[in-house]
Amino acid sequence: MSGNRRTFRTSQLISPFGPGAIVDIGEESLIMNGTDQWPSKLERIELKRLTEATGVFHLKKAPPVFRDSHDGLWASRFPAWLFCSRCRKLEYRKASDEAVNADGVPVCKNAACKNRTLVPMRFVAACNHGHLQDIPWDKWAHKKSGGTCTEGSDSRAQLYFESKSGEGSGLDALKVTCRNPGCGSSQSLGSIMAPGSLPGSCLGKQPYEYRETFTPCNETLRVLQRGASNLYYGIIKSALDIPVSSSSETGPLIEKIKQNSEYEDLIEAERRNKAKRAEVIASEIAETLGTDKESVLKAIRGKNTEKREFKIPRDEDIRKAEWQILTSADPASFSWPLFKARVQQQPSGSPSELRKLIKQVVLIDKLREVRAFCGFERIKPDGNIIAATTTRDERKWLPATEVFGEGIFIEFSSTQIRDWEDRNHGQLTARLENIKAKHASLNSLYLPQPSAKFIALHTFAHILIRQLTFESGYSASSLRERIYAFDEDQAGIMIYTADGDSEGSLGGLVQQGEYHRLYAAIESAVETAQWCSNDPVCSEAETQGVMEMNKAACHSCSLISETGCEYNNLLLDRALLTGNDEGLEGLLSPVAATQEDVK
Structure with a gap:
């Protein structure tokens, strides 16, 4: 060094x-x-949902400018x-x-x-x-x-x-x-x-x-x-800055205390049971807030922050609140400085098969995402997380970054997906047997459960990103995915772009989310996904990719930039979208069949 x-x-x-x-x-x-x-002195990134989910006190960003050796x-x-x-x-x-x-x-x-x-x-x-x-x-x-x-x-x-x-x-x-x-x-x-x-x-x-x-x-x-x-497998957990309340808050006083520069010192004194030191700091904070030290200490101890412990949150826990807002009847009614969304009204002339499958499209004109680094794994993601810090002390903060941008959220009909799973139950069970066995051998915090719904939606996000790079003007590395497929009634994806500029992006992606453009992009993506230049090797592979966690998915047809995929280009299979010659009906097979009829 x-x-x-x-x-x-x-x-x-x-x-x-x-x-x-x-x-x-x-x-x-x-x-x-x-x-x-x-x-030691780094700018904090505020997103209460993510700090509470990870059990840390703060998120901090790397210095933007290298000024000297320190x-x-x-x-x-x-x-x-x-x-x-x-x-x-x-x-x-x-x-x-x-x-x-x-x-x-x-x-x-x-x-x-x-x-x-x-x-x-x-x-x-x-x-x-x-x-x-x-x-x-x-x-x-x-x-x-x-x-x-x-x-x-x-x-x-x-x-x-x-x-x-x-x-x-x-x-x-x-x-x-x-x-x-x-x-x-x-x-x-x-x-x-x-x-x-x-x-x-x-x-x-x-x-x-x-x-x-x-x-x-x-x-x-x-x-x-x-x-x-x-x-190297980096464990990244992210959350959108959306207007949700947190059940763990005890009142407005704690919010004011947390904004004080001495808040972290007070928490540290409480954690180490240094009562006199805590009282001194509480008195100083109380003076600036126009209250008494007893109220400050009561607010702090009421939150049990001294017992806060680092943990790796599940994606489904973080995304539940996001799903509720994105699938609401009117996302535009939620007033929030860094979240602006609106529902697209589906025109009557939309392709019938897509109209049945897609329940709602939400255009997100402005979003803020905070991404926290929780640790990493090597060789295989089996739950053996290595901390970002080499000290043995409690992890009190995580490195993080915030990005701003725009996105397209597509909500699928959970009824249509369940019907597809029921019609193809035997085929899907047999096809995913090897991937599920591989996943079961890992104690992975990195990968979700490989259900047919998740793999189908994940693969759909990939082929749509690949198609949008041709049509939106964004590079493949600038588009990201966000999958919502954890609860029984969840079935959705978000494609978004984000960068470090607080002004966000220029609206090109949102424009591609308008129904006539989006449906045309989906139809083109489905047509492209039916054939891979590596077929029949790709389509007939038992498993492929890192840890053999993919089926019919390779760099030529389904993989995207590693910065765009949440799951390291794993859990992908385009046959779940387009079907195969062994009798499996793909989720998007009716769309492909309609295209054939038109031809």
């Missing part, structure tokens, strides 16, 4: 580059450090093993080495290489507990001699990462060699991906943790490529 500066967008500090994520910047590879290494966010070089692409010499880069070059970019010390930038090794090691570390390449090279150099000198000093085209293909052609005089140990990478292949044990930590001691970890290390999609 050094004071050298690297830059990227503030919005990326939650996703995809939250704490614990590996970031490629130019030719360098870095890992984002924990939030305990963030600056202002930015820290990252550590990872992997620390680098090599020169010209002479192939390996170098282990310690944190103390970062100040050698003015710009912090490591270069080869061999004069013949003329300051060529060192390249990070592409393999790293992780365990099922989510720990991450460098592969000990010195021990790998000397694996046959017990992990130490037979010359007795520094086993790291003369390591080379060699490529020998005449000695096989793939990883077999790569090897790490020790060129210490009298040693010459060498080990191919051909077996490095095999379970238990690495010498040594898991260090039980993250690369940016610098404590002297760590909890021992007995998990077997696994070798992964640095850019592997299963190396």
